[in-house]
Amino acid sequence: MSAFDGIHGTACNAELYQQSLKLPSNPQPSIACLTHGQTIGLALAAEACFISVAFIIVIFVLIVRNVLRYRRALPNGDWRLLRLPADIYTLSLLIFDMVMALGGAFDVRWASSGIVTTGSYCSAQGIIHQMGALGVALTILIMAVHTSISAVWGVGIKARRLSFGLMGFTWVFSALWVGLGNGLDKNFQVPAPFWCWISPRYGVERMVGEYLWFWIALFASIITYIPLYFFANGSLSVDEKKWYKFHLRHSSASGRVGCSEARRRDALRLLYLPLSYSFLILPLSVARWSQFSHHHVPSAATFFCLSIFQLSGAANVILLLTVRPRILLFTPPLNSTEKSKSELGRPCAPSLAQFERPTEMRCVDDLEDGSWKSTSGDSRKSELELPSPVSSKTLVECTVVHNVPLPL
Numbered sequence: 001m002s003a004f005d006g007i008h009g010t011a012c013n014a015e016l017y018q019q020s021l022k023l024p025s026n027p028q029p030s031i032a033c034l035t036h037g038q039t040i041g042l043a044l045a046a047e048a049c050f051i052s053v054a055f056i057i058v059i060f061v062l063i064v065r066n067v068l069r070y071r072r073a074l075p076n077g078d079w080r081l082l083r084l085p086a087d088i089y090t091l092s093l094l095i096f097d098m099v100m101a102l103g104g105a106f107d108v109r110w111a112s113s114g115i116v117t118t119g120s121y122c123s124a125q126g127i128i129h130q131m132g133a134l135g136v137a138l139t140i141l142i143m144a145v146h147t148s149i150s151a152v153w154g155v156g157i158k159a160r161r162l163s164f165g166l167m168g169f170t171w172v173f174s175a176l177w178v179g180l181g182n183g184l185d186k187n188f189q190v191p192a193p194f195w196c197w198i199s200p201r202y203g204v205e206r207m208v209g210e211y212l213w214f215w216i217a218l219f220a221s222i223i224t225y226i227p228l229y230f231f232a233n234g235s236l237s238v239d240e241k242k243w244y245k246f247h248l249r250h251s252s253a254s255g256r257v258g259c260s261e262a263r264r265r266d267a268l269r270l271l272y273l274p275l276s277y278s279f280l281i282l283p284l285s286v287a288r289w290s291q292f293s294h295h296h297v298p299s300a301a302t303f304f305c306l307s308i309f310q311l312s313g314a315a316n317v318i319l320l321l322t323v324r325p326r327i328l329l330f331t332p333p334l335n336s337t338e339k340s341k342s343e344l345g346r347p348c349a350p351s352l353a354q355f356e357r358p359t360e361m362r363c364v365d366d367l368e369d370g371s372w373k374s375t376s377g378d379s380r381k382s383e384l385e386l387p388s389p390v391s392s393k394t395l396v397e398c399t400v401v402h403n404v405p406l407p408l
Contacts, residue, residue, distance in 0.1 A: 004178030009035050011114025027200060032116040032193035041303030042194055043111040045310055049104035051315030053370055056098045059317045063091075066329035073333035074378050081329055085156065085163035090320060090327050092167045093139045097313035100132025104310050107195050116185060126189030130198070131178045137213035138170045140277050141220050145283035148224040152238060154233055194302065208290060211288065214281050224236065272323050276315050284309045 007017040034042070063081070078193050082088050088290035106125035146166075163369035181202065182188045190199045198206045230236040239245035239318045247275045290297050320327060368399045 002218060006033070008033075011039075014103075026197060028187075028190060029193075030118040030187075030190065032191035033228070033325055034110065034114045034116065034194065036114075037301050038194060038303075039111045039114050041300060041307075042107045045306045046105055046107040046111060046302055048310035049101040050308040052097060052311055053105065055314040055317040056094055057102070059094060059320065062330075063328050068361070070329055078331070078334065082160065084327075085150070086143075086324070086327050088167055089143045089146070089164040091137065092170070093143070093316060094139040094313070094320075095188055096132050096135035096139055097316055099135040100129055101310065101313045103127075103129025103132055104195075104306075107380070110177065110195060111200060112125045116191040116193060116196065120191055120198075122191070123182060123189045126198065127178055127182055127287060129195075129274050131174055133210055133391055134177065134213060135170060136277075137172065137176045137210075137217045139167070140274065141213065142166050142170065144217070144221045144224045144274055147227050151228055153243060166278065181209065194299070211285065214285055214333040218278050219287070221278055225274050272319055273316070280312045280315060317364065 006012045007014055007119045010017065010033035011022060012031070016031055017033055018035045019026070020029050022029055040295055080087075080161060082091065103125055106121070108126070109121065116122070146156060146159075148164070149155050156162055165308075176204075181198070185199075188202065189196045192198075200206075227236060231238075235248060237247045237249065239247060287297050287302050290303075321330070325331065343360065
């Protein structure tokens with residue numbers, strides 16, 4: 001006899017199935033009965049969580065390797081794991097991804113038994129998953145805003161204290177929001193119905209505690225990074241005297257010798273993380289919003305969208321290793337001699353992915369505030385501005401260096 005030979009093809013007998021029905025006398029059922037197909041979908045979602053956990057464990061092992069490698073190569077301590085805001089945000093994001101994936105992995109029990117019930121296990125899943133999902137959304141939001149401000153106006157390029165403060169606030173806010181709700185009501189987390197989540201009685205907490213931040217992070221990523229692309233492309237510039245005023249121009253007329261192309265590559269790299277998050281969260285948001293609006297959503301569609309979202313941890317690891325390898329010490333350490341030589345090959349344009357201010361050679365930009373400035377003249381020809389004294393040899397080296405890809 002199959003485990004799903006119960007009422008209506010579920011794993012529940014008549015008594016349990018009656019308890020799972022939503023009736024006026026039972027507005028919030030404490031049990032959810034799953035069909036065989038629903039348990040398969042839930043198992044696939046749990047598998048996606050385990051994939052993310054495995055990827056994040058691998059990246060943590062590699063980060064430990066990087067730290068040990070730097071300690072051996074630079075014993076004087078001339079290095080930092082969390083050197084720039086990007087390092088701080090990325091490490092916090094990976095930890096939140098791990099927490100969220102572990103919460104989703106709890107689905108293994110529901111997929112095995114075919115019954116979702118309230119209790120300590122249910123509450124643990126809801127707390128852990130909500131903590132991770134809320135933290136991921138807030139971190140993505142902060143990264144999008146800080147990245148754009150640093151790239152366009154040159155503010156907060158190396159603001160480590162600010163970044164630590166923002167991440168500290170994110171962790172405290174997430175812990176307090178999740179902890180207070182679950183502390184006030186032991187049935188705060190209930191079957192929803194395929195996994196445990198906030199009870200429908202707490203509609204405001206459902207929205208503010210998770211999906212509201214999903215959508216804010218989604219729109220913030222689009223709003224901030226699309227203008228950043230046009231800024232890097234040379235089509236958009238900031239006024240030299242009024243920081244809030246922007247200028248539009250034809251990209252071909254505002255390009256510099258190799259600089260606009262390099263900056264465009266950097267901007268495209270910065271677009272990958274928010275675009276990845278948007279792609280992963282959008283299907284689940286649409287499915288859940290439809291359910292909140294009392295529209296019928298097939299369970300297969302819900303599980304498909306959930307599985308995609310649960311792969312966010314793996315996606316972030318892949319992006320870290322392929323798109324932004326200079327974060328978290330993934331660049332091999334250089335001794336003092338090699339470091340001096342590498343400085344000679346540094347591009348004239350600062351890397352938007354790292355938000356570093358140029359120190360010696362530069363294109364036409366402001367070294368004081370790190371913001372880009374357009375060249376003057378009616379012809380709008382590309383030109384180079386170098387700190388004096390500068391020899392003609394240096395000018396040639398700077399021009400040639402523009403053709404070197406930016407080290408990310």
